[in-house]
Amino acid sequence: MKTLKKHVIIYDDECPLCDLYTGGFVKSGMLEEKGRTPFRSIDEGILDIIDRKKACNEIALINKETGRVLYGTESLFAIISHSFPLFKGLFRFAPFVWIVNKLYSFISYNRKVIIPGPLFEAKNSCVPDYNLTYRWAYVVAGCLATSIILNAYSALFNTILPISTFSRELAICGGQIVFQGSVISLLRKDRVVHYLGNMTSVSLMGALLLIPILIVNTIVELNVYVNLGAFAVVVGLMFLEHWRRVKILEIHWLASVSWVLYRLIVLGIIFSDVV
Secondary structure: OOOEOOEEEEEOOOOHHHHHHHHHHHHOOOEOOOOEEEHHHOOHHHHOOOOHHHHHHOOEEEEOOOOOEEEOHHHHHHHHHHHOHHHOOHHHOHHHHHHHHHHHHHHHHHHHHHOOOOOOOOOOOOOOOOOHHHHHHHHHHHHHHHHHHHHHHHHHHOOOOOOOOHHHHHHHHHHHHHHHHHHHHHHOHHHHHHHHHHHHHHHHHHHHHHHHHHHHHHHOOOOHHHHHHHHHHHHHHHHHHHHHHHHHOOOOOHHHHHHHHHHHHHHHHHHHOOO
16 A cells, blocks of 8 residues: 655544544555644644635645645545555546535535534634535435434334324424424524534434344344333433534523424324324
């Protein structure tokens, strides 16, 4: 494996994914030991070379000899193709590049709502531009994924609750977006879309935590109340994470109360079909 020497990549150290893959480049030898530096620690010399705003959206790779800067997928392709020349042809294949660019933008523009830093848009932090298209794409994709998993999990309660459908779960997820969006517009109008992105991440987190339980049930059928208890634990963890993110966004704690209230309303409607 060839090491890309005399290059440095500028990464967002508040983004766990950015830290993971740039650290992987260094540990694997694809970049030199000092081949990466956090955005918040870049010196004045580098600041004069890079487009600071663009570097917040797309990770920057700087050639320290020539001063040439590559951004986003181009920087990643340069590192990977240097170590693995076999991929050069693929990285010039237009359809592949288009798909990777869209996926990269989808993640990059939403990374602060996927895993937020300790402060909302802290000074000198690497905050991407606000992109409404990618934010709503994330909210919609998260809603669909959550609905699919919840529909599968709700089948474990068929003996005590009405049989669920994907459309019902989708309506519940969509209803939460409308309900919470309305509440947040009253509490902190300028943070509505930021909040909805974070709420989507909380829902996805909960849904993903249910997958291991679903897998166990394909091997050994657990008691319905065990599955219900596991679901309650996951909801509790979701509430704690929701509360944490609301504090980061500097939104009133009533946002978490309304989050719980919506779920109680939904439960009341579901149980009304039972009795």
